Amino acid sequence: MNYKIPRGTFDIIPPQSAKWNYVKDVFRRVASSFGYEEITTPIFEMAELFERSSGESSDVVQKEMYRFTDQKGRTFALRPEGTAPVVRAFVENHLDKTAAHSKFYYMGPMFRYDRPQAGRYRQFYQYGIEFIGSNNPYYDAEVIALEQMFLKELGLKDFRLEINSVGCGNCSKEYEKALREFFQPVFDKLCEDCQNRYENNPRRILDCKVPSCKELRHGAPSQLDYLDDDCQDHFEKARLYLEQMDVDYVVNPSIVRGLDYYTNTAFEFIVDSLGAQNTIAGGGRYNGLIEQIGGRATPAVGFAGGFERLILALESQGISFPEELAPDVYVIAMGESAESYAMRPMQAIRKAGIYAEYNPDKSSFKSQMKAADQSKARYAMIIGEEEVTLDKPMLKNLSDGTQENLSLNQIIDRIKDN
RNA sequence: GUGGAUGUAGUUCAAUGGCAGAGCACCGGAUUGUGGUUCCGGGCGUUGCGGGUUCGAGUCCCGUCAUCCACCCCA
Numbered sequence: 252m253n254y255k256i257p258r259g260t261f262d263i264i265p266p267q268s269a270k271w272n273y274v275k276d277v278f279r280r281v282a283s284s285f286g287y288e289e290i291t292t293p294i295f296e297m298a299e300l301f302e303r304s305s306g307e308s309s310d311v312v313q314k315e316m317y318r319f320t321d322q323k324g325r326t327f328a329l330r331p332e333g334t335a336p337v338v339r340a341f342v343e344n345h346l347d348k349t350a351a352h353s354k355f356y357y358m359g360p361m362f363r364y365d366r367p368q369a370g371r372y373r374q375f376y377q378y379g380i381e382f383i384g385s386n387n388p389y390y391d392a393e394v395i396a397l398e399q400m401f402l403k404e405l406g407l408k409d410f411r412l413e414i415n416s417v418g419c420g421n422c423s424k425e426y427e428k429a430l431r432e433f434f435q436p437v438f439d440k441l442c443e444d445c446q447n448r449y450e451n452n453p454r455r456i457l458d459c460k461v462p463s464c465k466e467l468r469h470g471a472p473s474q475l476d477y478l479d480d481d482c483q484d485h486f487e488k489a490r491l492y493l494e495q496m497d498v499d500y501v502v503n504p505s506i507v508r509g510l511d512y513y514t515n516t517a518f519e520f521i522v523d524s525l526g527a528q529n530t531i532a533g534g535g536r537y538n539g540l541i542e543q544i545g546g547r548a549t550p551a552v553g554f555a556g557g558f559e560r561l562i563l564a565l566e567s568q569g570i571s572f573p574e575e576l577a578p579d580v581y582v583i584a585m586g587e588s589a590e591s592y593a594m595r596p597m598q599a600i601r602k603a604g605i606y607a608e609y610n611p612d613k614s615s616f617k618s619q620m621k622a623a624d625q626s627k628a629r630y631a632m633i634i635g636e637e638e639v640t641l642d643k644p645m646l647k648n649l650s651d652g653t654q655e656n657l658s659l660n661q662i663i664d665r666i667k668d669n
Numbered sequence: 670g671u672g673g674a675u676g677u678a679g680u681u682c683a684a685u686g687g688c689a690g691a692g693c694a695c696c697g698g699a700u701u702g703u704g705g706u707u708c709c710g711g712g713c714g715u716u717g718c719g720g721g722u723u724c725g726a727g728u729c730c731c732g733u734c735a736u737c738c739a740c741c742c743c744a
Contacts, residue, residue, distance in 0.1 A: 255735080332744090365670095366670075369737065370743095370744080372744095376744090509742070519743095528742090531744070557743085559744080614701070616702055616703070618697080618701090619703095621704055624705055635701095647704095654703085
C-alpha cells in the first residue's frame with residue numbers, strides 16, 4: 252500500500268455511509284420543521300475571518316488552523332468552524348439590511364490540526380443551526396429545543412443539556428476581573444495550565460481537573476452573580492421557555508465556550524459514555540459577531556454538533572439504524588440465451604422503481620440461488636430455456652418457496668402488491 | 670503540543686529468539702432447474718514502515734508512521 256489516508260481523517264464507506272445519510276436526513280427534517288433552510292459556504296475562507304471572529308488568542312486560531320497561501324500569496328484557512336462563514340455570507344449578501352431575520356442550517360466538513368483520538372479528528376463533520384436577527388430569548392430556547400428534538404428523534408438516550416450565561420460584553424468583563432481577583436492570592440498554587448488560563452481565559456480554571464485547583468476554586472465567584480439586569484432577565488426567560496417546551500436542562504456555571512464571540516446563553520449537549528470527547532453539540536448566543544465582521548449590529552444564536560460523536564453515541568447505545576437496502580428481486584439466468592433474455596424484464600422492473608440485483612459472474616444455478624438468498628431479496632426471478640420459450644419468467648417467493656411463471660406485468664404487479 | 674498502551678490474513682486473535690497458524694467472513698465445488706444446514710477445497714501475509722543485535726527476529730533494541738487512552742482543547 253503506497254498511499255495512506257492523512258492522519259486524523261477517515262473514509263465513510265458502506266454500510267457506514269447509510270448511517271450518515273440517515274442521520275443527515277433526520278437533521279434536515281427536524282430543522283425544516285422549525286423553518287430553517289440550508290446554507291452552504293466554501294470550506295476555505297480568508298484566514299483573517301477566523302482570526303478576527305474566533306479571537307486571536309483562541310486555541311483554534313493559535314495552533315489548530317490549517318492555513319495556506321494561494322498562488323497570489325493570499326492567506327486562506329480551511330474552516331475550523333461553521334458560524335463565521337455563515338455570518339460572512341449573511342453580511343456579504345446584505346441580509347443584515349434586507350431580512351428581518353434569517354434561519355440557516357448547514358452541514359459539512361471542518362478542519363482543525365489537533366492530536367486525534369476517539370471522537371476527535373482533523374477533518375470532522377458538523378451540522379449547525381444559526382438564527383440571526385433577534386435578541387429574544389425565545390430563540391435561544393428554540394435552537395436548543397431543535398437540537399434536543401433531533402437527538403430524541405434519533406433515539407439517543409442518556410444525554411444531558413447543560414446551560415449557562417456568560418453575560419454580555421460588560422458583565423462578562425466584570426466577572427473575569429472578579430475571578431482574577433479571587434485567584435490572585437493563590438496564583439502560585441495553581442497548576443501550570445491554570446496559570447496560563449489566568450490571563451487568557453480565567454473561566455477555564457473552574458473546569459480544571461487537577462485536584463489542587465479544584466480545592467482552590469471553592470468559593471469562587473459565579474458568572475450568574477455578575478449578570479447585569481438585562482442578562483439576568485434574558486437568562487431567566489430562556490430557561491422559562493425551555494421548561495415550557497419540556498426541554499430538561501441543568502445549569503452549569505462553569506460552561507465556557509472556546510470562541511470569543513459568545514454572549515449570554517451558552518450550552519452543551521453531553522453524552523458521558525463517550526469518554527473524554529463527550530460534547531456532542533455546543534453553542535450559544537453571539538450578539539457581537541455580525542458587527543465585528545462588518546455588518547450592522549445584529550443579535551444571533553446558534554450551535555454546532557459533531558456527526559462522528561453523535562453516530563458513535565448512537566452505536567454504543569445499540570440504537571438501530573434503517574436496515575440496509577435488500578433487493579426486491581434477484582435475477583437468476585441459466586444459459587446464454589436466458590442471460591440475454593433476462594436483460595429486458597430486469598430493466599423493466601427497475602424502471603418500475605423496483606430494486607433488481609443481478610450477478611453475471613455466478614456460474615452455477617446453485618450458487619446463483621445461494622447469492623439470491625444471501626442478498627435477502629424477497630423474490631428470485633428465474634429464467635431458463637423454458638421461461639424464454641414461454642416468455643414468462645418464473646417468480647419465486649424466497650420466504651415461502653412458492654413459484655409461478657408470470658408475464659412481466661404480472662411480475663411487477665405482484666412485487667408492488669407486497 | 671505532553672505522557673502512556675498497541676500495531677500479525679478482510680476481521681477477531683494465536684505463535685519459548687528456531688518451518689507464520691486458527692475461528693469467523695469471503696470464493697469455488699458436491700450432476701448449470703431450486704436457497705439458509707452439512708461436507709470438501711481455496712491463504713506466498715512486504716508480521717505498519719526503516720534500521721540494528723543475532724547463526725537465526727513476529728518475538729530483543731533504536732527510529733518512524735498510525736490507532737487507542739489520558740492531558741490539553743472541543744464538535
